[in-house]
Amino acid sequence: MGTREIRYFQVGSHAVGNRLLDPEQRTVQADPERANALTCGHRACQGCGEALGARYVVDAALRATAGRLVAVNATGCLEVFSTPYPETSWQLPWLHSLFGNAPAVATGVAAALRAQGHEDVRVLAQGGDGGTVDIGFGCLSGMFERDDDVLYVCYDNQGYMNTGVQRSGATPPGARTATTEAVGDAPGAPFGQGKDVPRIAMAHGVGYVATATVADLRDLEGKVERAMEVRGARYLHVLVPCPLGWGSPPALTIRIARLATQTGLFPVYEARDGEVTGVTTIRRHVPVEEYLRPQKRFAHLFSHPSGPAALARIQEMADRNIERYRLLGDGGAT
Amino acid sequence: MRRQIEGAKGVAEVVAACRPQVICAYPITPQTHIVEGLGALVRTGALRGCEFVNVESEFAAMSVAIGASAAGARAYTATASQGLLFMSEALYNASGLGLPVVMTVANRAIGAPINIWNDHSDAMSQRDSGWIQLYAETNQEAIDLHVQAFRLAEEMSVPVMVCMDGFVLTHAFEPLEVPTQEDVDAFLPPFTPRQVLDPSEPVSIGAMVGPEAFTEVRYLAFHRQREALGRIPEIAAEFAAAFGRDSGGLLHTYRCEDARTVVLAMGSVLGTLKDTVDALRDEGVAIGVVGLTSFRPFPMAAVREAVGGAERLIVLERAFSVGVGGIVSADVHMAVAGLGQLHHTVIAGLGGRPVTRASLRRMMLEAVEGRLEPLTFLDLDRDLIDRELARVRARPRSGPAAENILRDVGVVGARPH
Ligand SMILES: Cc1ncc(C[n+]2csc(CCOP(=O)(O)OP(=O)(O)O)c2C)c(N)n1
Numbered sequence: 194m195g196t197r198e199i200r201y202f203q204v205g206s207h208a209v210g211n212r213l214l215d216p217e218q219r220t221v222q223a224d225p226e227r228a229n230a231l232t233c234g235h236r237a238c239q240g241c242g243e244a245l246g247a248r249y250v251v252d253a254a255l256r257a258t259a260g261r262l263v264a265v266n267a268t269g270c271l272e273v274f275s276t277p278y279p280e281t282s283w284q285l286p287w288l289h290s291l292f293g294n295a296p297a298v299a300t301g302v303a304a305a306l307r308a309q310g311h312e313d314v315r316v317l318a319q320g321g322d323g324g325t326v327d328i329g330f331g332c333l334s335g336m337f338e339r340d341d342d343v344l345y346v347c348y349d350n351q352g353y354m355n356t357g358v359q360r361s362g363a364t365p366p367g368a369r370t371a372t373t374e375a376v377g378d379a380p381g382a383p384f385g386q387g388k389d390v391p392r393i394a395m396a397h398g399v400g401y402v403a404t405a406t407v408a409d410l411r412d413l414e415g416k417v418e419r420a421m422e423v424r425g426a427r428y429l430h431v432l433v434p435c436p437l438g439w440g441s442p443p444a445l446t447i448r449i450a451r452l453a454t455q456t457g458l459f460p461v462y463e464a465r466d467g468e469v470t471g472v473t474t475i476r477r478h479v480p481v482e483e484y485l486r487p488q489k490r491f492a493h494l495f496s497h498p499s500g501p502a503a504l505a506r507i508q509e510m511a512d513r514n515i516e517r518y519r520l521l522g523d524g525g526a527t
Numbered sequence: 528m529r530r531q532i533e534g535a536k537g538v539a540e541v542v543a544a545c546r547p548q549v550i551c552a553y554p555i556t557p558q559t560h561i562v563e564g565l566g567a568l569v570r571t572g573a574l575r576g577c578e579f580v581n582v583e584s585e586f587a588a589m590s591v592a593i594g595a596s597a598a599g600a601r602a603y604t605a606t607a608s609q610g611l612l613f614m615s616e617a618l619y620n621a622s623g624l625g626l627p628v629v630m631t632v633a634n635r636a637i638g639a640p641i642n643i644w645n646d647h648s649d650a651m652s653q654r655d656s657g658w659i660q661l662y663a664e665t666n667q668e669a670i671d672l673h674v675q676a677f678r679l680a681e682e683m684s685v686p687v688m689v690c691m692d693g694f695v696l697t698h699a700f701e702p703l704e705v706p707t708q709e710d711v712d713a714f715l716p717p718f719t720p721r722q723v724l725d726p727s728e729p730v731s732i733g734a735m736v737g738p739e740a741f742t743e744v745r746y747l748a749f750h751r752q753r754e755a756l757g758r759i760p761e762i763a764a765e766f767a768a769a770f771g772r773d774s775g776g777l778l779h780t781y782r783c784e785d786a787r788t789v790v791l792a793m794g795s796v797l798g799t800l801k802d803t804v805d806a807l808r809d810e811g812v813a814i815g816v817v818g819l820t821s822f823r824p825f826p827m828a829a830v831r832e833a834v835g836g837a838e839r840l841i842v843l844e845r846a847f848s849v850g851v852g853g854i855v856s857a858d859v860h861m862a863v864a865g866l867g868q869l870h871h872t873v874i875a876g877l878g879g880r881p882v883t884r885a886s887l888r889r890m891m892l893e894a895v896e897g898r899l900e901p902l903t904f905l906d907l908d909r910d911l912i913d914r915e916l917a918r919v920r921a922r923p924r925s926g927p928a929a930e931n932i933l934r935d936v937g938v939v940g941a942r943p944h
Pocket residue numbers: 243268269270271292293320321322323324325348350352353354355356361
């Protein structure tokens with residue numbers, strides 16, 4: 194995908210209308226011939242960030258591989274809402290095996306394709322945050338370490354949503370889930386060390402690692418396409434708000450994803466061979482409250498006596514990211 | 528040509544001759560020599576067109592096999608014991624998806640207490656996983672069963688476990704014949720699945736199925752295994768015609784004609800059983816042996832036919848279900864329901880304890896003389912058990928017993944708790 198610097202200040206984001214671009218540079222979704230890999234009729238909730246993210250990812254991957262793509266899916270919302278027997282929303286060969294084995298199943302598909310001389314066919318594995326950072330983590334690490342030719346995409350909605358919004362290893366501190374209720378002295382999920390899988394992927398020396406959100410779909414498409422230019426293991430971590438689990442209005446899915454990046458809580462970057470090579474800087478830096486307030490899962494932080502201290506710690510996390518990834522750039526907004 | 532080789536090496540060579548395209552390897556005793564052998568064959572180029580994947584767990588091994596098989600490759604792996612349990616979730620998945628993976632299980636006990644030696648607890652624990660389970664009596668049969676297993680799996684769209692006793696078979700050196708590449712090629716056609724992950728013909732595999740069709744999908748799995756009951760002896764017969772050896776099939780009978788007592792068993796213990804029976808026959812005891820090769824599917828009709836004429840059945844098992852007793856026995860009893868025979872279950876050879884002719888002979892004579900209990904643990908050291916039970920009665924608390932027992936047999940110097 195070609196890219197061109199365009200400054201379009203009215204939007205307050207990097208989003209740009211397709212009208213301003215040459216046809217060959219337009220987003221995959223603007224193409225009437227797009228694969229539409231995840232067709233409508235699936236059963237995701239209104240405003241589901243995961244459905245949106247997956248459609249963009251798979252369509253972009255299909256374009257990057259000229260349709261020569263196989264997808265492997267972990268158990269989770271994406272799998273359940275897209276393939277209720279006897280229907281399927283998928284327009285590409287798609288395999289669901291288990292919750293915790295998608296990376297290994299993808300390895301198997303890639304090995305089979307290689308053994309049969311079909312190396313032009315590429316493999317995309319996808320799972321939720323639970324399937325990725327928790328139960329499938331061993332398989333993911335094995336796939337990274339062997340450098341199998343798989344692009345693994347984690348759709349991070351920060352919890353086990355398919356089973357009814359329980360805490361996962363990716364649930365942020367303070368968040369209310371069904372297993373970290375907003376009761377007691379320290380309501381919501383406890384503050385831990387976090388489990389930063391993109392950085393863990395980088396520590397494996399994975400050739401291409403990137404983070405993205407559904408707030409910048411053009412960026413997401415570009416990252417998928419760049420990932421497909423590389424052979425070996427690759428990892429893409431996409432923040433996908435979940436209206437049901439986050440208690441956010443469906444219409445705000447994209448805005449909330451954007452706020453996650455504008456606070457610094459979710460850094461958007463790209464890394465090659467273990468080194469960060471590009472960062473999406475924040476154009477409008479906002480305090481974490483602005484991101485947390487519209488989400489009911491954080492409501493107690495604004496009413497409970499422990500709230501201010503928790504908010505301060507969350508702000509510290511955002512500030513730390515801003516510093517680590519230089520999210521405000523070197524000379525202010527770009 | 529027969530060569531003096533290790534059982535595991537023979538299995539590695541025959542699996543290679545079956546031209547697997549993806550092999551997933553994760554080590555566990557006593558399976559290791561099989562995957563090591565295959566790894567070497569891939570490295571040296573003796574086995575071409577095959578991806579050898581060193582995975583990070585058995586769960587991954589089976590998962591890689593699932594992906595490979597769904598993408599149209601002939602997939603193989605091997606494991607044992609804890610490894611088989613670690614892949615349990617994926618085992619059900621492979622069979623549920625109808626993927627014809629073939630796996631060697633080098634049968635070994637399950638811990639705790641950890642034990643690396645042979646019994647059948649591992650494979651028995653996966654009895655209901657939807658896999659076909661074939662048990663080899665000898666290393667030659669283990670070798671031959673692999674060729675048949677790929678044929679059967681791919682024809683029936685069901686994964687197959689070839690179970691061979693750990694150490695007793697895997698590590699035994701003996702003269703073995705490994706089928707030649709040409710002969711295997713003639714017997715085993717290339718893998719051509721009905722559905723594969725192919726971008727030119729996209730399919731969704733592994734969809735969620737609700738109450739409206741789940742029973743039917745499961746019934747079809749049952750139906751396929753029932754059909755396999757017909758194919759297993761046919762494939763064995765074709766194998767015999769092509770290779771000149773009787774291997775596989777549903778079961779083997781030995782001196783069962785006019786036998787009033789029949790002993791049923793699986794695996795390598797059958798050799799000792801036959802020797803024991805020979806001696807008893809010489810003394811005029813009307814006793815025979817049935818060796819079960821196919822445990823899943825369970826050959827109800829064939830078992831009934833084989834043992835229906837006997838008055839007394841002894842099922843000798845290398846595993847048991849805690850709280851009940853025999854596992855194979857339950858199926859055998861169903862097969863012979865209504866015949867009014869006397870039934871005995873004998874649990875023997877757990878965790879590698881040798882099953883000797885002397886013990887078998889004693890047990891069989893007890894049976895024939897009407898002194899054998901319905902459920903017996905062969906060679907159980909009653910004294911050790913009584914001592915530990917007395918300790919437990921004196922101080923009832925929960926906790927492991929193994930250390931106390933080891934102390935009693937003089938293995939470690941730990942004090943009893
Ligand atoms: C071994 C196993 N444990 C638990 C489950 C139940 N389960 C299915 S989906 C799911 C949650 C998925 O969470 P995540 O991976 O984050 O995906 P999401 O639904 O949030 O998109 C769980 C816990 C399962 N299917 N398998």
